Amino acid sequence: MQSPKNPSGEPVIGSADTSRVIRMARLEPQRWANGRGWTREIYRAPVADPLETAAWRLSLADIEDTGPFSPFPGLERHLLSAAPVPLQLSIDGAVHDLCYTQIVSFAGASEVATTTVHGRAQALNLMVRSGICGSLDLLRGDARLPVSAGFATALVVLDGIVALDGRRLERFDTVLPGADETRLGLRGATVARVRVGPFCGRV
DSSP: OOOOBOTTSOBOBSOSSSOEEEOGGGOOOEEOTTSSEEEEEEEEESTTSOTTTOSEEEEEEEEOSOEEOOOOTTEEEEEEEOSSSOEEEEETTEEEEEOTTOEEEEETTSOEEEEEEOSOEEEEEEEEETTSOEEEEEEEEEEEEEEOTTTOSEEEEEEEEEEETTEEEOTTOEEEOOSSOEEEEEEEEEEEEEEESTTTTOO
16 A cells, blocks of 8 residues: 655655654745745645645745735634744734744634744644634643544644654654554654644643
8 A cells, every 4th residue: 555645745654543754854845826935735634635625734834025925715724933033914904923833813814914024934824624623732841642643633843852653753844643542752842733623622
């Protein structure tokens, strides 16, 4: 059986039953339509669906300039500031000053623009189809966690030392937990937890 692939065509390391790893270094950046930044699509479900019909999509954006975001009607968006530089967004006229790891949620049809950016900002973006529960939260510090599909839909390394069953993960590498339980080790680390589906609002 062939390994599953993410939308970029790169293989996802692992099987459907075990936790799978998507290496950020293997993802090809794509230029924004307005030319103001770059995006790396981490995962989309279902994989074969276009963004317009997919249930959810996870990506990492590099934001280089001020200006508007593209609208995505019919989607709900959750954005995490993923670089240690200030990022200011205007969302439907309200100003949001985001520091590293701060999260903001808004409708895909909202009028959103970057109004201030210092250096190169980065944003982890979760987009889910309206009516589907999606959330982002953070795991921090030192821990050894049992990880399965019931714990998270995806886990994205933001900083620190993180290992999956003893295998070191790099910054922005993503784990897609499977049915079988594996162990995630954190040491002075920050990991973004993505949850999509009926369990996403549970603590």
